[in-house]
Amino acid sequence: MNDSGTGLHTLGRWTTDRAVATPNRVAIDDRGVVLSYAELDRRATRLAERFLDAGYGVGDRIATLTGNSSDHVVVFFACAKAGLVLVPLSWRLSPRELAQQLHDADPALLLVEDEFGALAGAGLEQLAMVIPSGGFGIRGVEREVPARRRHDDELPERREVRDDDPLLIVFTSGTIDRPKGAILSHANCFWTNLALSRTAEITSRDVVLAFMPQYHVGGWNIQPLLAWWTGATVVLERTFDAGRVLRLIQSRRITTTMGVPTNYLLLVEHPEFAAADLSSLAHAIVGGAPMPEPLLRTWHARGVALTQGYGLTEASPNVLCLPDDEARAKVGLAGKPYPHIEVQLVDPVTGERIEGTGSGELVVRGPGVFVGYFRDPVHTAEALRDGWLHTGDLVRRDADGYYQIVDRIKDVYISGGEGIAPAEIESVLFEHPAVADAAVVGVPNDRWGEVGVAHVVLRPGTTSDEQELQEFCAARLSRYKLPARILLVESIPRSAGNKVLRRVLLEQWSARSVENGVTA
Numbered sequence: 001m002n003d004s005g006t007g008l009h010t011l012g013r014w015t016t017d018r019a020v021a022t023p024n025r026v027a028i029d030d031r032g033v034v035l036s037y038a039e040l041d042r043r044a045t046r047l048a049e050r051f052l053d054a055g056y057g058v059g060d061r062i063a064t065l066t067g068n069s070s071d072h073v074v075v076f077f078a079c080a081k082a083g084l085v086l087v088p089l090s091w092r093l094s095p096r097e098l099a100q101q102l103h104d105a106d107p108a109l110l111l112v113e114d115e116f117g118a119l120a121g122a123g124l125e126q127l128a129m130v131i132p133s134g135g136f137g138i139r140g141v142e143r144e145v146p147a148r149r150r151h152d153d154e155l156p157e158r159r160e161v162r163d164d165d166p167l168l169i170v171f172t173s174g175t176i177d178r179p180k181g182a183i184l185s186h187a188n189c190f191w192t193n194l195a196l197s198r199t200a201e202i203t204s205r206d207v208v209l210a211f212m213p214q215y216h217v218g219g220w221n222i223q224p225l226l227a228w229w230t231g232a233t234v235v236l237e238r239t240f241d242a243g244r245v246l247r248l249i250q251s252r253r254i255t256t257t258m259g260v261p262t263n264y265l266l267l268v269e270h271p272e273f274a275a276a277d278l279s280s281l282a283h284a285i286v287g288g289a290p291m292p293e294p295l296l297r298t299w300h301a302r303g304v305a306l307t308q309g310y311g312l313t314e315a316s317p318n319v320l321c322l323p324d325d326e327a328r329a330k331v332g333l334a335g336k337p338y339p340h341i342e343v344q345l346v347d348p349v350t351g352e353r354i355e356g357t358g359s360g361e362l363v364v365r366g367p368g369v370f371v372g373y374f375r376d377p378v379h380t381a382e383a384l385r386d387g388w389l390h391t392g393d394l395v396r397r398d399a400d401g402y403y404q405i406v407d408r409i410k411d412v413y414i415s416g417g418e419g420i421a422p423a424e425i426e427s428v429l430f431e432h433p434a435v436a437d438a439a440v441v442g443v444p445n446d447r448w449g450e451v452g453v454a455h456v457v458l459r460p461g462t463t464s465d466e467q468e469l470q471e472f473c474a475a476r477l478s479r480y481k482l483p484a485r486i487l488l489v490e491s492i493p494r495s496a497g498n499k500v501l502r503r504v505l506l507e508q509w510s511a512r513s514v515e516n517g518v519t520a
Contacts, residue, residue, distance in 0.1 A: 009163040009190035012048070012081035014229050015041035022204065026233045029252070030070040037231065040070075044077035047142050051082045055148030056108060057156025058083035058165060063107035063131075065089050065098070065116045067238045068214050071137040073228075075111065076220070080186070083161040087169045087181070088215040091116050097179075098123030101171055102131060104181055105374065108148055111136055163187040169374050170217045172313050173495035181374035182313045184217070191367035192316035193226045195338040199321050200285055200307045202256065204231035207280075209248060209257040211237040217313045218287060222258045242270040253280040260288035260498040261295065268298050278302050283324070287311065288498040290405070292430070293331045300328075310334035310405055314389055316368040319343065320403055333404045334395075341366040344388070345397055348409050354397075361409060362395040363388040394421065411502060413442020413450040418480050422502075425452060425483060428476045432469065434462035439492045439500040440483060443509050451484035455492055455505060464488075 007013075015037065018027070023038035035043075056062075062084050066072050072088070079086045087105045089098060102110065102123060110133040112120040124131060132146045148156065167186045171179040200223075202208065208227045212219040227234045235252050237244070240263055248254060264286065267273055284299070286308045291299075299306055305324035311317030320343070322335030337343050345360035346353055354360045369389045372380035383390055394406040407421035414420075422440035429438040437457040442450040458464060466486045473482055493501040 007160050007162055010080065010161045010165075010186045011167060011189055011225070012044075012077060012161060014080075014225075015044055015077050018228065018231050022231045025204070025231055027228060028070045028073060029233060029235045031236075031238070033070065035070050035073075040074065040077065040228075043074045043138075043142060044081060047074060047078035047145075048081035050142070050145045051078060051084060052156075052158065054145040055150065055156055056082065056084055056145075057148075057158055058161065059085060059157065060109075060148065061085045061087050061105055061107040061169065063087040063089055063102060063105055063110045064112075064136075065091060065110065065120050066113035066136060066214070067091065067115065068210070068219065068236050069113070069136070069238075070236060071113075071142075072214055073224075073236075074142070075136070080167055081161070083157075083159070083165055085166045085169055085183075088219075089171070090213070090215040091119065093119070093123075095119060095122035095126060099126035101179065101181070102127060103129065105169055107131060109134060109146060111141055161186065163190070164371075166371060168217075168220070170215070170313050173499050173501070180376055180379055182217075183371040183374055184221075184316050185371050188316045188368050188370060189221060189225065191340055192221050192318050192338075193229060195340045195368065196222070196226055196318055197230070198339045199323065200256075200283065202226050202230050202232050206230075206232040206255045207253055208232055208234045209237065209245065209252070209254040210234050211240045211245065211263075212258060213239075217317045218258065218311075221316055221318070222285060222287060222311075223256065240266075242266040243272055246270060246272050246276040249281050250277040255280055256283045256285070257281070258285040258287065261286060261291050262288075262498055264291070264299060265295055268295065278304060283307065285309065287317075290332045290334065291327070296327060296331065308335065309338075310403070312391055312393075314370045314383060314391075315341075315364050315366075316370065318368065319362075319364055319391075322402075330402055333398075333402045336402060338368075341368065343403070345395060346390075348394070357397055357399050359394060359396045359406065362391045362393050362403070362405075364391060365389065411441075413452065415442070415445070415450050415452070416448045416480060420452060420481050422452065425454060425473070425477065425481060428473055429454060429456060429469065431476070432464070432472050434458050434464040435469075436460075437492050439502070439505060441502050441505045441509065443506065445484070452481075453505075453509060454483040454486040455489045456486055457489060457492060 018037040019041035026034050027037045027040045028035040110131050113136050134141045134146050163186050166183045168184040169181040208223050210224045224234050281304050283305045309321040311319045318338050320334040342365045344363050348361045365388050392409050394409050396404045407423040411422050412419050425440045426438045429435050436459040440452050440454045443453050445451040469486045493504040
């Protein structure tokens with residue numbers, strides 16, 4: 001039976017249910033300001049009613065520009081109750097990028113936290129369209145919602161919220177192409193959280209530390225929403241600060257959290273790590289990239305179980321997971337599919353299915369797969385084919401059915417007729433003791449078609465140069481895989497999900513080539 005037209009799985013029900021079951025339990029601890037489940041539901045319900053009274057209807061988009069906050073959570077659940085679509089925008093965007101995403105999302109209202117007022121103003125100035133804006137919290141939108149602007153013949157759609165109604169539009173990281181607005185429905189979020197609960201359980205006794213940004217799909221669908229479904233407490237942080245996180249784990253008795261490998265490395269490297277009391281932290285989730293084996297051992301030695309995984313915005317995001325009891329034997333792998341998720345390997349060129357061991361593009365099917373890109377039928381048709389989401393990721397499957405992410409297919413470059421995965425070169429560079437960060441991109445070359453250019457950030461207090469790093473790589477890679485150039489840089493552009501922004505590196509290389517006549 002297809003229940004997509006019903007309201008069985010809508011997320012606005014979650015705070016209502018919790019307000020009945022556990023009204024006085026703390027739902028959110030926002031830097032010491034606490035919100036109970038009863039208060040969260042009361043505020044979200046009242047705001048939903050005010051949205052509707054102000055003329056907003058099902059499908060209207062509410063964009064936000066804010067840091068992580070309990071006010072933002074109230075807006076999320078108000079949107080869920082009223083059938084509105086939350087569009088959380090990144091405060092790390094430039095005014096030009098913000099204007100582009102506002103243009104693409106075409107929101108009925110933009111809510112701006114005071115801290116980001118200048119950015120919002122600069123972005124709105126670059127738009128030809130007018131977008132009403134307002135402030136956050138009980139002194140802002142919860143006190144007075146700006147009236148919805150409509151044409152005279154337009155009427156807001158007023159009906160019960162359905163499972164297949166959009167709930168979130170989250171912009172992709174744009175590592176290769178321009179960021180696109182991925183539509184996630186109530187059903188998408190329901191099923192991805194149900195699947196997560198079957199692998200990385202959260203109970204009402206848990207205290208979840210959440211520092212992933214709320215403009216990222218992981219800021220909602222990897223732990224926080226599941227915590228609010230099950231009645232746990234979420235300690236909400238604005239940003240990641242290693243020293244503060246270590247102190248919060250001890251003082252708030254944090255039981256679980258989620259981060260990318262860089263977060264866990266920064267925690268280990270912090271001076272307070274060795275003496276920190278981590279006894280309450282029973283479990284943590286790792287996303288974004290596989291956990292390096294030495295780092296894995298360090299956390300295991302402190303008694304912390306780690307669930308690793310792979311996902312993408314278009315899958316809400318959870319696709320593959322590697323539970324802690326398998327991590328030691330399958331280091332570097334992303335694991336097997338979450339419950340309710342099907343995956344296949346297909347030939348990237350022919351589309352033919354690959355059976356058994358082998359490499360190919362990972363395709364995904366299941367109720368967590370997104371609706372499509374907002375007002376972008378061309379890219380939606382490219383991503384969703386015959387019911388399968390084509391991830392664009394090159395993946396290897398072993399004899400036991402475990403998957404390893406090799407690289408983005410679009411990141412693979414062809415040099416002298418040979419396909420080369422940047423991730424393979426980057427993994428070698430990361431083995432060098434002086435390398436803190438590394439990224440490789442393929443750039444045009446008259447002789448070979450494309451060659452690799454590596455960008456390397458050195459660790460503080462260490463020294464190295466291009467020649468020494470080339471010699472290090474030459475001892476570990478085939479000759480044709482060696483990068484043509486290794487550039488020492490201060491930083492590597494990364495998305496909030498810790499993905500390398502290769503398009504930015506390519507733009508920087510192109511500019512360097514034009515200005516200085518640099519070639520690879």
